[in-house]
Amino acid sequence: xxxxxxxxxxxxxxxxxxxxxxxxxxxxxxxxxxxxxxxxxxxxxxxxxxxxxxxxxxxxxxxxxxxxxxxxxxxxxxxxxxxxxxxxxxxxxxxxxxxxxxxxxxxxxxxxxxxxxxxxxxxxxxxxxxxxxxxxxxxxxxxxxxxxxxxxxxxxxxxxxxxxxxxxxxxxxxxxxxxxxxxxxxxxxx
Amino acid sequence: xxxxxxxxxxxxxxxxxxxxxxxxxxxxxxxxxxxxxxxxxxxxxxxxxxxxxxxxxxxxxxxxxxxxxxxxxxxxxxxxxxxxxxxxxxxxxxxxxxxxxxxxxxxxxxxxxxxxxxxxxxxxxxxxxxxxxxxxxxxxxxxxxxxxxxxxxxxxxxxxxxxxxxxxxxxxxxxxxxxxxxxxxxxxxx
Numbered sequence: 001x002x003x004x005x006x007x008x009x010x011x012x013x014x015x016x017x018x019x020x021x022x023x024x025x026x027x028x029x030x031x032x033x034x035x036x037x038x039x040x041x042x043x044x045x046x047x048x049x050x051x052x053x054x055x056x057x058x059x060x061x062x063x064x065x066x067x068x069x070x071x072x073x074x075x076x077x078x079x080x081x082x083x084x085x086x087x088x089x090x091x092x093x094x095x096x097x098x099x100x101x102x103x104x105x106x107x108x109x110x111x112x113x114x115x116x117x118x119x120x121x122x123x124x125x126x127x128x129x130x131x132x133x134x135x136x137x138x139x140x141x142x143x144x145x146x147x148x149x150x151x152x153x154x155x156x157x158x159x160x161x162x163x164x165x166x167x168x169x170x171x172x173x174x175x176x177x178x179x180x181x182x183x184x185x186x187x188x189x190x
Numbered sequence: 191x192x193x194x195x196x197x198x199x200x201x202x203x204x205x206x207x208x209x210x211x212x213x214x215x216x217x218x219x220x221x222x223x224x225x226x227x228x229x230x231x232x233x234x235x236x237x238x239x240x241x242x243x244x245x246x247x248x249x250x251x252x253x254x255x256x257x258x259x260x261x262x263x264x265x266x267x268x269x270x271x272x273x274x275x276x277x278x279x280x281x282x283x284x285x286x287x288x289x290x291x292x293x294x295x296x297x298x299x300x301x302x303x304x305x306x307x308x309x310x311x312x313x314x315x316x317x318x319x320x321x322x323x324x325x326x327x328x329x330x331x332x333x334x335x336x337x338x339x340x341x342x343x344x345x346x347x348x349x350x351x352x353x354x355x356x357x358x359x360x361x362x363x364x365x366x367x368x369x370x371x372x373x374x375x376x377x378x379x380x
Contacts, residue, residue: 058327062334070330083324086317092331119309126316127276133323134273137248140260140330141282144252144366176334 002027004052005104008076012127019118026114030105032056032097038105039095045084047107051077054101055165059094059173069174071136072098074162078128098166148177152185192217194242195294198266202317209308216304220295222246222287228295229285235274237297241267244291245355248283249363259364261326262288264352268318288356338367342375 002024009015015023029052032038039045041061049056051073058071058079070093073079084091085108106114115121142151152175156163163171172182184190192214199205205213219242222228229235231251239246241263248261248269260283263269274281275298296304305311332341342365346353353361362372374380 060331060335063336068334070327070334081324081327082320083328086321086324092328115313120312122310122312122316123305126312126319129316129319129323130272131276133319133326134271134276136323136326136330137260137271138273138282140326141250144258144260145250146253 001029002052002104004076005050008050009121009124012124013120015118015120019120022117023114026110027104027106030103032101032103034097034100037094037096038103039081039091039093041092041094042090043084044088045081045091045093045095047105048078048080048085048111049073049095050104050106051075051079052102052104054103055098055162056101056103057096057098057170059096059170060092061094067094067170067173068176069170072162072166072170072174078132082129098170143176148175148181149185149190151175151177152182191219192242192294194266195240198240199311199314202314203310205308205310209310212307213304216300217294217296220293222291222293224287224290227284227286228293229271229281229283231282231284232280233274234278235271235281235283235285237295238268238270238275238301239263239285240294240296241265241269242292242294244293245288245352246285246291246293247288247360248285249360250283257284257360257363258366259360262352262356262360262364268322272319288360333366338365338371339375339380341365341367342372 005027006015006020032054038047038049053075056073056079057069059067059069062068071079079095081091081093081095083089142154146154155171155175168182169179172179181190195217196205196210222244228237228239243265246263246269247259249257249259252258261269269285271281271283271285273279332344336344345361345365358372359369362369371380
């Protein structure tokens, strides 16, 4: 039931059978309906979400009042607002299911209890956060160094299936160009 | 000698005196001259840098051939390229001293050896990475939701001393506007 998370953890650290038992006894799988929010701006984010099936996104409302996607998460990604989680401050972000999804939602007290019983998981979460931060730095680099067209082709080459799964306006906002420009690119008019 | 790092660690976890001894025996303080690079694009980043004095920055060369600062690090910040560090791939970034700086440079084999002897440091590095990632998400939000003028005032209100320490063109590129616009803002002409 939690195979995807266990496999993801074991890419980075090794777990004893007894540790797997502890973990499994603490986890719960939740179903999130398409378009359902697990975090709204202004709420304190007290939970980390591991996506075992489906797709989630983190977004903001930009200065024009338009939703702007900052991050997608698909299978085997963690999604949360780390600043709100650590500082216990209201979040600046929304987190929403793009597709009907299955997630393992770990609330802070549960996760902290798990970390006390299996301290080596600290290393796993460290690597997850360091890689996510590195990927975010690369995303900023792409925004600053590639044209809109280059960003689209780079993204769709890296994630060919994903481009089919997600509404175009979300990808357009993630890549920071308009939905109209996206239509032109896809129609080969750019 | 390593007081700033030890104090920073003890903000998040507690160290035994014997663990402090282990740590101190593994650390080295390096002086980095102003404008000196510790990482160039294309090199594999094998080191994490803790800034105990001074200021460093991570930057890219953008599509116009101009340096664009993605991140500053001052006292008590870690700076590295996590993706290159983890994947052992050539870096996409430059890391350079903005001021003459003193850093604790931890190479991967040294850091891994420390983490084996003091596993609880995994938690420290996890929190550091999660908070840095959270801050990077906020930075992207500001780029998308604030005008250039708002970004400048927000940044200078949060970091009044810092604005005096760092060349204006670096701050302008960090906030994603031109040095000319920066001069106008500072002259009160915007």
